[in-house]
Amino acid sequence: xxxxxxxxxxxxxxxxxxxxxxxxxxxxxxxxxxxxxxxxxxxxxxxxxxxxxxxxxxxxxxxxxxxxxxxxxxxxxxxxxxxxxxxxxxxxxxxxxxxxxxxxxxxxxxxxxxxxxxxxxxxxxxxxxxxxxxxxxxxxxxxxxxxxxxxxxxxxxxxxxxxxxxxxxxxxxxxxxxxxxxxxxxxxxxxxxxxxxxxxxxxxxxxxxxxxxxxxxxxxxxxxxxxxxxxxxxxxxxxxxxxxxxxxxxxxxxxxxxxxxxxxxxxxxxxxxxxxxxxxxxxxxxxxxxxxxxx
Amino acid sequence: xxxxxxxxxxxxxxxxxxxxxxxxxxxxxxxxxxxxxxxxxxxxxxxxxxxxxxxxxxxxxxxxxxxxxxxxxxxxxxxxxxxxxxxxxxxxxxxxxxxxxxxxxxxxxxxxxxx
Numbered sequence: 523x524x525x526x527x528x529x530x531x532x533x534x535x536x537x538x539x540x541x542x543x544x545x546x547x548x549x550x551x552x553x554x555x556x557x558x559x560x561x562x563x564x565x566x567x568x569x570x571x572x573x574x575x576x577x578x579x580x581x582x583x584x585x586x587x588x589x590x591x592x593x594x595x596x597x598x599x600x601x602x603x604x605x606x607x608x609x610x611x612x613x614x615x616x617x618x619x620x621x622x623x624x625x626x627x628x629x630x631x632x633x634x635x636x637x638x639x640x641x642x643x644x645x646x647x648x649x650x651x652x653x654x655x656x657x658x659x660x661x662x663x664x665x666x667x668x669x670x671x672x673x674x675x676x677x678x679x680x681x682x683x684x685x686x687x688x689x690x691x692x693x694x695x696x697x698x699x700x701x702x703x704x705x706x707x708x709x710x711x712x713x714x715x716x717x718x719x720x721x722x723x724x725x726x727x728x729x730x731x732x733x734x735x736x737x738x739x740x741x742x743x744x745x746x747x748x749x750x751x752x753x754x755x756x757x758x759x760x761x762x763x764x765x766x767x768x769x770x771x772x773x774x775x776x777x778x779x780x781x782x783x784x785x786x787x788x789x790x791x792x793x794x795x796x797x798x799x800x801x802x803x804x805x806x807x808x809x810x811x812x813x814x815x816x817x
Numbered sequence: 818x819x820x821x822x823x824x825x826x827x828x829x830x831x832x833x834x835x836x837x838x839x840x841x842x843x844x845x846x847x848x849x850x851x852x853x854x855x856x857x858x859x860x861x862x863x864x865x866x867x868x869x870x871x872x873x874x875x876x877x878x879x880x881x882x883x884x885x886x887x888x889x890x891x892x893x894x895x896x897x898x899x900x901x902x903x904x905x906x907x908x909x910x911x912x913x914x915x916x917x918x919x920x921x922x923x924x925x926x927x928x929x930x931x932x
Contacts, residue, residue, distance in 0.1 A: 702824055709821040740825050743833025750832075 526696075527590065530652050531562040531631035536639050537598070537618035538571040541605075542805050545575040548639040550812050552587040554774075555643040561635070562589040566628050569593055592628050596621040601728045606764035607806035609787035622689065622730045623707040626700065636692040640802045644775055647757075647799060648691070656752030657697040660734060661688040661759035664801075667766055667781035667793045676761075679723040679732060684739045685746060688759050689730040690801055699750050706737040760795075764804045771816040834926050842916045849909035852901050857882070857890030859898070861905035869899045 532555050536548035545567060552563045565588045567575070572593055575584060603617035625636050633652050637643070651659050662685055664672050671677065677686055694700040710717050710733045718725055723732050742749040762768075762779055765787065769778045776796040783789040802808045811817050850861040859865055859882075872880050873895050881889045882898075892898050923929040 699828075702828060705821040706825040709819055709825065713819075737825070740829050741832060743829045743831075743836060745833060745836065747832075747836040748839070749836075 525630065526632050527630040528562050529632045530635075531564055531589070531629070531633075532556075532559065532635045532637060533564045533566055533625060533629050533631070534637055534639050535566045535619070535622060535625075536571060537568055538574055539616045539618065541613055541615035543574070543578070543809060544639055545571045546578065546812060547805065547808055549575070549579060549584065549587055550808070550817060551637060551639050551642055555637060556587060557774075558643045558646050559635075559649055560646075562631075563587060564590040564592060564628075564630055566592045566594060566625070568595065590630050592630070594621065594624075594628065596624070599728050603727055605805065607804055608767050609765040609782055611806075613806075617727070619730055620711060620728055623704050623711055623733070625692070626694070626704040633695045634693070636694070638690045638801070640805055640808060641690055642800050642802055645797055645799055648693070648754075651693045651752065651754065654752065656693075657695045657699045657750060658703055659691075659693040659752035659754050660738075661691060661757070662686070662753040663756070664688060664759040664761050666784070667760070667762050667779050667795070668783075668791065670784070672761060672763075673784060675724065679721050679735055683722055684735060686731055687735045687738050687751075687753075689734045690759060691754075692734075693752075703737055703741060703751070706740055707733050710736045759801055760798060761801045762803055762807075766804060766807075768802075768804075768807045768811050768816075771811055774817060777817075831926055831929075834929050835920060835923065838920060838929055839917075842913060842920070845916075846909045846913045849912060850905055852898075852905045854898050854901060855890055855892065857884035857888060857892075858886050859902060860885050861902040861909065866899070866902050866906060869895055869902060873899060 532552075534548040534552060536544035538544050545565070548565055548567075552565070555561070556563055572591060598616075598618040599620040601617045601620065602614055604612055604614050606612055625634065629636070635648060635652075664676065666672055674681070678684065679686060694703070707730075711728075711730075714728060714733075717732075717736050721732070721736055723729075738749070738751055741751070763782065765782045767780050769780050769792065771777045776794060777800075779793045779795060780790045781793045852859045852861050869882070877895060879891070879893050880895060882892050884890050919931075920929065
């Protein structure tokens with residue numbers, strides 16, 4: 523474990539690939555998180571991505587957002603992910619996420635909120651969990667921008683499978699239970715093919731959501747029951763799908779999206795989101811908006 | 818076996834046991850909340866207690882009250898029913914609290930079983 527440098531804080535993992543500038547998105551997500559949660563921020567990245575961050579972004583902005591930068595040297599699993607940018611455009615890129623369970627080791631905080639770089643914090647709603655009773659919290663349900671349930675495969679690991687928990691936002695403390703959770707996650711990640719056979723989830727992508735869902739299932743006594751793992755008071759993770767797009771960011775808070783219909787993609791509606799934390803899954807859309815200076 | 822899995826499975830058994838035990842307590846509490854009165858079955862919960870108290874506050878001495886089986890029961894003395902409900906509620910919640918505190922402190926299966 524790293525030396526504890528602060529009691530509470532936020533961590534982001536960001537490893538660039540040849541398609542997406544994760545550190546740039548982490549800088550933006552960090553800016554929002556810092557503004558709305560007022561906590562120190564730690565970026566966990568590799569040397570190449572860190573160098574690119576320093577080269578591509580002004581030093582004062584980096585220093586203002588990131589209080590700590592942890593450089594890792596983990597070997598990542600080959601993990602080719604197919605991304606959408608609207609229903610009509612796709613691209614593939616290596617997704618470096620196989621060391622996410624090591625957050626317990628890398629975080630410099632006593633209590634940590636681990637956020638994905640596409641999770642934009644626009645409220646202080648997550649703050650209260652630092653003072654809550656649960657040693658660990660994650661979302662176990664999600665909604666689309668249209669306030670609909672996501673596709674079945676985003677809710678369960680397979681048709682008759684266990685409930686999916688999301689690793690997008692993970693709050694944890696330094697309790698024995700949290701350590702056991704991350705060790706179980708690591709075990710599932712190390713034996714991914716075996717658990718894929720056992721839990722029957724889709725095979726193509728290494729998904730940390732599957733790892734955490736299985737770890738929760740094991741630690742809950744293999745049942746869907748109350749446990750030591752909180753679900754942010756049953757609130758929903760609000761997902762902007764990769765097939766949705768950002769139309770306009772009126773200001774830092776008010777964003778207008780075009781939200782597609784899951785069954786008939788061409789039937790889209792406009793959705794305005796403000797005062798709402800949001801998981802912007804279309805990373806190309808997020809990148810475009812950052813580069814255009816909209817956010 | 819992978820030590821990480823072994824620990825997780827140990828905890829898994831503990832979680833399973835404690836959850837069953839919690840359910841047993843809740844079942845016991847639910848039973849303690851049942852009040853039989855003049856052939857009717859009432860549940861001593863916030864809703865029933867508040868409703869009967871409201872009738873009393875509105876100067877009703879007796880009333881027809883729908884019980885938990887959806888039958889109309891002519892309650893001749895509302896204060897008497899209220900007293901029974903509050904007694905049942907208090908003994909149920911007191912027992913709930915005692916058992917719950919015991920479970921909170923039980924960090925392994927042996928402790929849950931009181932061995």
